[in-house]
Amino acid sequence: MAWGKPSADGNPAAELISKARTTPSLHILPFRAFGDAECVALFAALRGNRTLTELRASGHALGVVSLQALGALLASGDECAIRHLAIGNASLGGAGQSPTAALVAALRTAPALRKLCLGGNALRDEVAVALGGAMGAVVGAVALGGAMGAVVGAVALGGVPQSVPLSEGAVGALPGMAPTTAPIVPIPAPKVPITASWSSLTELDARSNRLGVAGAAALVRLGAPLLTLSLFDNPAVGGEARDGGRRLADALRVAAPSLHTLDIGACGLDEPAHLAALTEALRDGGAPGLKCLEVFGNGAAEENGSEWREALTALREVRSGLDVAWKEPDTKAQPG
Incomplete structure (x- = not known):
């Protein structure tokens, strides 16, 4: 459903919330008012909403307050049903880059998103690198040479090893695991990639x-x-x-x-x-x-x-x- 025509009572936040309760898809057209007040009200109201799965809000300048409210919604887990989010052309990469930190923080808590549009935001390398870390939760590399516990620790902290070079003695280092008598076959470079x-x-x-x-x-x-x-x-x-x-x-x-x-x-x-x-x-x-x-x-x-x-x-x-x-x-x- 596209939100374009203004409401009779002139209360855009209330109208947004009403539409979001009854439609699986909401497109907030660029010419509509969608500032911090509307964002905060809408995102708060969407907690517990199981109907709206697609939100298109491209073309609106989203500031730190709006993105923090979005992050709180995305972090609510099962209380958030949004799977497709479009916030392109949202002036996220503008002067000061202040909204970008809030963007990264918001997406760090959004493991259920399936489709994400960030086009036209003037985002630079440092933001993409941070997003890659936040969304992929990737640890660069963990060597298993007698330090299997490091891998377990990394995963426990939310990381996923990107590459694991197997070497002699790696397997027996797992706490609580009996030493193996099976032969260990060293795997030389290139390393075994494990991306997740x-x-x-x-x-x-x-x-x-x-x-x-x-x-x-x-x-x-x-x-x-x-x-x-x-x-x-x-x-x-x-x-x-x-x-x-x-x-x-x-x-x-x-x-x-x-x-x-x-x-x-x-x-x-x-x-x-x-x-x-x-x-x-x-x-x-x-x-x-x-x-x-x-x-x-x-x-x-x-x-x-x-x-x-x-x-x-x-x-x-x-x-x-x-x-x-x-x-x-x-x-x-x-x-x-």
Whole structure:
């Protein structure tokens, strides 16, 4: 249900609450008043509401107070039924970056969200990295060389080991477990990736922000059950050092097996080396569930066009069943 027409009594908060009680989907149109007062009232009223599962509030400037109220709702667990949240174009990455800390804190308490739209918020790398940590709860790496308890401790604190290098003596270190007589087979590099997440998020839209390669890579590394990730129109991902392809490739090597669709269109991946790095990552088994890779808006500049197209062909041929979506840019003169 779209909320656009003003109410007769002029009480927007009361009208919002009334609509939210009777509809599974609420779209608050951008021209409606939706400031702190309305946010706080609506989010408080939604606690215990089992009807509203989709809230679209893109185009409204959400401040710290609004985001804190949202966080309190999302943290209420079973009392919150929202599974699809859209807060794009919400001025979250503006001057001072003050709302972003509140955003990260809110999403840290939102393990039940399945779809999240953050597009057009001018979010930078540090926010994406923080979101990756909050939503994926990923611990960088834990060595099991006689320290299995460290893994147990990390998981108890809410973390999930991203990579676990197994070595001799690792298994017998688990408290309360009898020493094993089974042979231990050391596993040399590369490490065994174990990516996971407590989140239910399956779809994340982070298009048209100000992400560089660090932020993009952090989101690619989000754990299961992420299915779809859009990074479209973040041209700084290519990197000033032109290392964006390599760093994205490193992230793909540990991406969740669930990742099905990745949109990295218009991300400044204009060098043949960018595509070559992605090709190697996929050849090495990265993102094993990937079926669609969108690269529209990248490459084929005149100075390296033929080499870029050759790299694109190699990328398309690296894995059976993978659709690499790209087409030649339209260079025809438009009618005046």
